[in-house]
Amino acid sequence: SAVISQKPSRDICQRGTSLTIQCQVDSQVTMMFWYRQQPGQSLTLIATANQGSEATYESGFVIDKFPISRPNLTFSTLTVSNMSPEDSSIYLCSVITGSSEKLFFGSGTQLSVL
Amino acid sequence: QKEVEQDPGPLSVPEGAIVSLNCTYSNSAFQYFMWYRQYSRKGPELLMYTYSSGNKEDGRFTAQVDKSSKYISLFIRDSQPSDSATYLCAMSSFNTDKLIFGTGTRLQVFP
Numbered sequence: 001s002a003v004i005s006q007k008p009s010r011d012i013c014q015r016g017t018s019l020t021i022q023c024q025v026d027s028q029v030t031m032m033f034w035y036r037q038q039p040g041q042s043l044t045l046i047a048t049a050n051q052g053s054e055a056t057y058e059s060g061f062v063i064d065k066f067p068i069s070r071p072n073l074t075f076s077t078l079t080v081s082n083m084s085p086e087d088s089s090i091y092l093c094s095v096i097t098g099s100s101e102k103l104f105f106g107s108g109t110q111l112s113v114l
Numbered sequence: 115q116k117e118v119e120q121d122p123g124p125l126s127v128p129e130g131a132i133v134s135l136n137c138t139y140s141n142s143a144f145q146y147f148m149w150y151r152q153y154s155r156k157g158p159e160l161l162m163y164t165y166s167s168g169n170k171e172d173g174r175f176t177a178q179v180d181k182s183s184k185y186i187s188l189f190i191r192d193s194q195p196s197d198s199a200t201y202l203c204a205m206s207s208f209n210t211d212k213l214i215f216g217t218g219t220r221l222q223v224f225p
Contacts, residue, residue, distance in 0.1 A: 001160075009155075040122070043158070043202065043215040092157050101146070103204075103213060105157035 002027050002097045004106035012112045013083055020079045021109045023093030028073035030096065034066070037090040037108070046091075049076040083113045117141055120203055120216030129225050133190040137203035137216045140184065144205040144214075147179050149188045152200045152218065161201075162188060193223045 003026040013019050023032065032049040047055040047068055055068035070076040080087050093106040120137045127133055135149075145166050150158035162177040164170045170177045176189040186205070190197055203216040 004157075006157075040217065042116075042118070042217050043204075043213075045212065094157075102160055102163055103148075104160060105150075107157045108155075110155065 001102075001104050002029060002095055004093055004095060004104060006093050006106040006109055008109060009107065010110035010112075012114060014114055015084055017083055018079055018081045019083065019111060020077050021091055021093070023076045023078070023106055025074045025095055027097065030073070030098075032070060032076050033094045033103075034068060034076070034078045035092040035094055035105075037092060039089075043092070046078070049078075080111065083111075085113045087111065088113045115140060117214050118203065118205060118216045121219055122217055124220040124222055126222045126224065127193055129193060129195060129223055131193050131223070133193050133197070133221060133223075135188040135190075135201050135203075135219050135221070137186050137205075138184055139186075139205060139214075141205075141207065141214075142181070142184065143207040144184075145181075146206045146213075147177070147186050148204040148213070149175075149177055150202040150204060152202060154199075158202055190221075193221075195223050195225055197221060198223050 005024045007022045034046040035043045037043050045058050046061045047057040049055050049068050049070040051070045067079045091109045118139045147164045149162040151161045152158040167179045167181045174191045178187045200218040200220045202218045204213040206213045
């Protein structure tokens with residue numbers, strides 16, 4: 001498995017502002033993803049972070065709201081833009097390492113929007 | 115109807131009990147099945163991984179997949195207070211980069 005570090009671990013933000021979440025992996029990985037975990041709901045895939053190209057977004061998620069960067073094979077950022085209270089959630093970075101076909105998660109970022 | 119259904123609990127059991135956690139699903143194409151454990155304020159941790167049908171055992175944990183019934187289970191033997199967490203089932207069809215998750219079952223094991 002990989003060691004996946006996320007920063008910040010939690011934050012409280014004001015409506016209308018933006019927050020950038022960082023994800024650092026201790027080894028090169030081919031696939032990185034961003035998930036959202038809302039209270040009482042399933043983990044939902046936001047997008048696949050592609051190295052050197054635009055992220056691939058799932059239905060219901062758009063680049064203007066959740067811009068993602070992935071400058072190399074060990075690092076990615078997710079920005080939650082123009083936040084509203086509905087964006088209060090846990091955001092999780094995840095990776096598939098090598099040929100394991102197994103998905104591993106970071107510790108998550110607990111976001112509260114006032 | 116959700117693709118994956120999971121009873122949210124909470125499930126409260128005494129220490130030493132056998133715990134059964136379950137998920138049902140509707141998509142017959144699912145062939146990768148996983149169980150994750152998530153402690154409070156932590157990310158999900160992969161616990162069990164199975165491909166197709168059958169049983170898999172790892173220590174006190176046993177995962178079962180019944181594709182004919184579209185039903186998967188996780189059994190925990192000799193449950194411990196440290197097993198208190200939320201357990202998420204997850205599954206996918208062709209590969210594991212598009213997992214569909216259940217909502218999770220919260221388990222409490224009391225001494």
